Amino acid sequence: MSHANSLAEEGAAKVPDLAALANYLTGSGWVVEDTDSRTSMWRPRRAGSHDIRIVLPTSQRVRDYSDRIADALKALSFVERRLPEEIxxxxxxxxxxKVAVRLTPDAPPGEAPLLLAHSAISAIKNFVVASAASLDSNSLVLPPRRPQRAEAYASQARLSTQPGSFILSLALPLADIYSDESDDSTPPGQDALVEVPPQPFGRKVTNRMLAATLKAQHLAEEVSVGNRPISSFGDLTPDAPNATELAALSSLGGPDHDIYHIRFAKSPLAGGAAEPALLRVTPGQQRILGEAADYLRTKQPRAGVTVTGLIVRLFREGGFGRGEAVIQGVSDDSGEARRYRVELGELDYNEAVRAHANGLQVTATGDLDIRGTRRSLRRLTSFAVIPGLEDES
Known part of the structure; x- marks a missing residue:
């Protein structure tokens, strides 16, 4: 059995409604060639692409409806090089x-250790969110607060398992709740199928996940053979994976970094569909990707980090102008108590002096820059003193 077949074996997928299947055929390039009172015959719109026909009943009330739809899905499977349950x-x-991950645990078919399953499922969720977020954030380290659209899109995805090996199969909707083209009044599988735009948000996410995986594997191999240093992951080149994507790809194999296969199968409804891409991620690659994620998180600036704490040190040359303050506090990026240096304009510096004299907490938001053990917030977008009880009276 090939990797493609073993990665997502035929399962007990819900039998599609007749109207939904007919709309899918129309949307994916099929036309009715002949029809009578009992059946309709479909062929690919492009002549000569495939000498194959699909026959559908005209009613779902026929006794062998499930068998006929199964035959139709098998024919589509041959044409699209996808699996029947994916279609x-x-x-x-x-x-x-569809994005499917086949894990290789030392366990009976269909089973996996709890730690491995938990690691893989968490990694898949983080991978989707990170790739969706990267469409709006051109950064190697994503801000602590992910874009709401990315989180909302991940909540629309549906995860299932497949029989045989331990396979996690993720359905990524082409349209998301933010899409102008989506119509909440249209039930899934109805007329909206033929109105999918050429590059819906979901397809952009799938393309990003595939491109990031390919780039991550390439860089990992270059680092493995000594052609490049780990710092090459810090180059902001096209399709460069961010730290969250790297961490997810490293964690999909579980704590022991077991070999896994990841398969990307695109729907023809958004156009440009190609044969599914199947990638094999080795333990060595996973370890390097984990190291790269750590490298980016310690060496790359992180945008939009907020620190809350007390002023413990102040310094400026002269009695006026800009100055430096050190905040002993907790960031929403790590949740750890550390010291952070900030450069402040005169007005903010004077507020910092007041906060220090009265033991008041301050909050500052900016880009976190880490140099060794030194942490600094640069390009501040906000700085404020948190009012104390005396300020509220």
């Missing part, structure tokens, strides 16, 4: 790409 999910979801 069924695509139809039932109203348009969805």
């Amino acid at each position: 069924a999910d695509d139809i039932n979801f109203g348009g969805a790409d």
